Amino acid sequence: MNIPVKSIRQDRHPADTYEEILERDSRPIPEHLREGPVPDIGTDPVDVDRYVRPEFARLEEKYLWPRIWQMACREEEIPNPGDTLVYEVAGRSLLVTRQKDGSIRAFHNSCLHRGRKLATLGGCKNEFRCPYHGIAWNTDGSFKDNPISWDFPQWEGRDVSLPEALTGTWAGFVFINMDRGAKPLDEVLGPIKEHFARYELEECYIHFHVQKIVPCNWKAAAEAFMESHHAITTHPQLLPYLADVNSQYDVLSDYVTRQFSAQMVPSPYNTRDFTDNEIVQALMGVGSRAAIGGKNAPKDFTVPEGTTARKFMAEMTRNSLGAEDGHDYSAASDAEMVDALLYNVFPNMSFWAGFMPKLTYRWRPNGHDHTTSIMDIYLLKRAPKDADRPRPAPVFEIGVDESMVEYGPKAGMTDGLAAVFEQDMSNLPHVQTGMEASETGVLHLGRYSEMRIRKMHQMIDRYLAEGQAAAAKG
Numbered sequence: 001m002n003i004p005v006k007s008i009r010q011d012r013h014p015a016d017t018y019e020e021i022l023e024r025d026s027r028p029i030p031e032h033l034r035e036g037p038v039p040d041i042g043t044d045p046v047d048v049d050r051y052v053r054p055e056f057a058r059l060e061e062k063y064l065w066p067r068i069w070q071m072a073c074r075e076e077e078i079p080n081p082g083d084t085l086v087y088e089v090a091g092r093s094l095l096v097t098r099q100k101d102g103s104i105r106a107f108h109n110s111c112l113h114r115g116r117k118l119a120t121l122g123g124c125k126n127e128f129r130c131p132y133h134g135i136a137w138n139t140d141g142s143f144k145d146n147p148i149s150w151d152f153p154q155w156e157g158r159d160v161s162l163p164e165a166l167t168g169t170w171a172g173f174v175f176i177n178m179d180r181g182a183k184p185l186d187e188v189l190g191p192i193k194e195h196f197a198r199y200e201l202e203e204c205y206i207h208f209h210v211q212k213i214v215p216c217n218w219k220a221a222a223e224a225f226m227e228s229h230h231a232i233t234t235h236p237q238l239l240p241y242l243a244d245v246n247s248q249y250d251v252l253s254d255y256v257t258r259q260f261s262a263q264m265v266p267s268p269y270n271t272r273d274f275t276d277n278e279i280v281q282a283l284m285g286v287g288s289r290a291a292i293g294g295k296n297a298p299k300d301f302t303v304p305e306g307t308t309a310r311k312f313m314a315e316m317t318r319n320s321l322g323a324e325d326g327h328d329y330s331a332a333s334d335a336e337m338v339d340a341l342l343y344n345v346f347p348n349m350s351f352w353a354g355f356m357p358k359l360t361y362r363w364r365p366n367g368h369d370h371t372t373s374i375m376d377i378y379l380l381k382r383a384p385k386d387a388d389r390p391r392p393a394p395v396f397e398i399g400v401d402e403s404m405v406e407y408g409p410k411a412g413m414t415d416g417l418a419a420v421f422e423q424d425m426s427n428l429p430h431v432q433t434g435m436e437a438s439e440t441g442v443l444h445l446g447r448y449s450e451m452r453i454r455k456m457h458q459m460i461d462r463y464l465a466e467g468q469a470a471a472a473k474g
Contacts, residue, residue: 011448015268018248018260025334026311032195033260033335036250038448045442046457048435051217057090057370063467064347064460065090066178069188071349071362072096073174074206074378076392078104078122082139085122087176090365093117094165094176095128097139104169106176107141107162118162128162137162171201171351173360190253192343196353199336204380206392207357208412211376213366213400214425216432218373219456222348222363224424224431226452228261228340232269234423239267240274240282241309242340249452254346254459257452261340264310277302279309285416314338317356326385329355344452346459357381371432372400377421379412 022029050056072087078098085096086109093109095118109117111130118128118137127144129136136144141162146152166177168185170193175185186193214221224230231244238244243262251257264283266274274282280301303312314334321337322329329337332355341353350361360378376395383389396411398404404425408418435443445454 013245013268015246016243016265017246018243018262021243021262021265021310022333022335024308024310026314027331027333029333029335030198032191033333033341035248036252036258038249038451039251041251041451041454041458043445043447044454045444046454048438048441048443050457050460051220051432052370052436054370057217057365057368059464059468060365060460061090061368063464063471065092065365067182067463067467068179068347069168069175069177069182069185069345070364071173071360072106072176074392075104075169075172075174075202076205076389078174080124082124082126083122084119084125084139086119088367091368092178094178095119095162096167096174096176097125099140104167104174105141106165106167107137108165108178111135112160112162171196172204173201188255189345190256192252192256192345192351195343196351199353199355199358200382201351201358201380203383203389204358205383205390207379207381207390208393209376209378209395210398210404210408210411210413211374211395212398212404212421212425214373214375215371215400215429216373217370218348218363218365219460220431220435221373221375221428222350222361222456223453224428225342225350225361226257226259226344226456227446227449228259229446229449230427231267234427235420237282237285238420239270241265241279242267245269245449247449249449251451251455254455256343256345257455258341258343259452260335260342262310262335263338263340264308264313276307276309276312280313283313310334310338321355321382324384325382326387327382344456347456355382 019035022033070089072094073085073096078085078096081098081100083098087094087096094106095109096104096106098104109119111118111132113130113133113135116130116132118130119125125139127136127138134147138144141164143160166180166182168175170185170189228244228247231238231242241264243265244267246268247259247261249259264279266279280303284301303309311334314337317337318329318332321327335341336354337356339354342350343353344350348363352358352360358380360380362376364374366372366374393412398407404418404422408421409415
């Protein structure tokens with residue numbers, strides 16, 4: 001398809017920019033959806049050793065994961081005093097626990113006697129008693145008792161409380177940081193707090209939580225969800241309604257980046273034009289009905305004369321979501337009702353903005369194995385107005401060789417969403433083995449559309465360099 005070059009920006013695809021699409025929407029556009037900073041962060045290649053060498057994973061274990069803020073759970077997963085979630089990353093383990101005063105604290109999950117994990121499963125605890133020899137700590141981390149205290153003179157008069165990590169909360173999420181001297185969580189989140197205020201994620205609940213073992217390095221898994229132009233070959237069924245290659249990418253800070261992809265606007269890569277009815281039917285054909293109100297979604301998807309597929313779907317979503325949860329979406333912009341609005345927080349989290357049911361992603365190493373990773377996929381729905389908040393869905397685990405198409409719907413995914421994730425998963429084992437087979441030893445990233453990936457690598461390098469420098473000083 002020949003596309004006329006009308007954009008004055010020669011560093012972008014010549015199709016309509018995301019801002020130009022916004023200008024045609026039916027409601028005022030929130031300022032935070034406008035284009036943000038696009039710094040020039042270079043075009044240097046990325047070394048494949050970062051993904052395939054165990055030595056690099058050991059550096060991350062030592063200087064990255066213990067020093068960064070990372071999302072451990074949702075507050076609703078530990079609502080009562082004593083409720084505990086075991087959060088694990090790169091060989092580290094923490095007991096994230098609700099306290100009697102309602103606060104949340106996190107303790108390193110290792111007995112101070114012989115090192116056994118104090119707990120391997122979450123639940124409501126009244127103590128952390130080591131299953132090996134019975135030494136116990138209270139759920140506030142203070143020492144409780146030792147069955148063989150007579151043989152521990154070295155503990156007499158000493159503080160033997162469990163070592164503690166930093167905790168913080170935002171929008172219903174619980175974050176931990178093992179570096180007691182880390183910069184504040186608010187500083188890391190930066191603009192995301194203001195941008196998400198209207199979406200009230202703290203009033204949402206976990207509709208489903210899928211945990212998938214992925215056969216690739218955690219960075220390769222994260223990168224599969226940090227750009228949209230892979231849709232042309234990986235997700236061709238999306239092209240009739242996803243403006244992929246003309247997505248907007250911004251670097252808001254060292255820690256927060258984002259990408260906005262318009263929906264109900266065909267991809268510039270399509271080889272023919274689509275009618276508004278065809279655009280709507282393409283969306284509904286991949287199983288998106290549940291995302292716009294489930295049983296409350298209308299049966300008639302015919303676009304009326306005088307409107308567009310985008311405006312039609314935005315209004316349909318306003319009405320069907322309002323019928324489902326009782327909230328008023330009449331002032332919400334079209335973009336906030338239909339678009340893919342992804343914000344990433346360094347290094348391993350992605351939060352979707354907008355008013356639709358919101359996806360949240362988290363990627364992390366699978367223990368010490370640098371060739372596999374864990375991807376958590378949450379779908380958050382807004383709690384019904386004037387009704388009790390539904391209980392959070394339990395985590396549904398999908399193994400490394402198990403299909404998202406088969407198991408995703410069992411967790412609550414639509415068939416279409418599960419198919420999209422399975423298409424992404426089908427690439428990743430071959431990304432990992434392809435990097436291992438690389439003759440050049442480097443990867444080349446796009447200057448604009450993949451700058452968020454490049455920024456992530458630059459920040460990893462910064463953390464590793466700072467950690468090594470601090471270690472050298474002793």
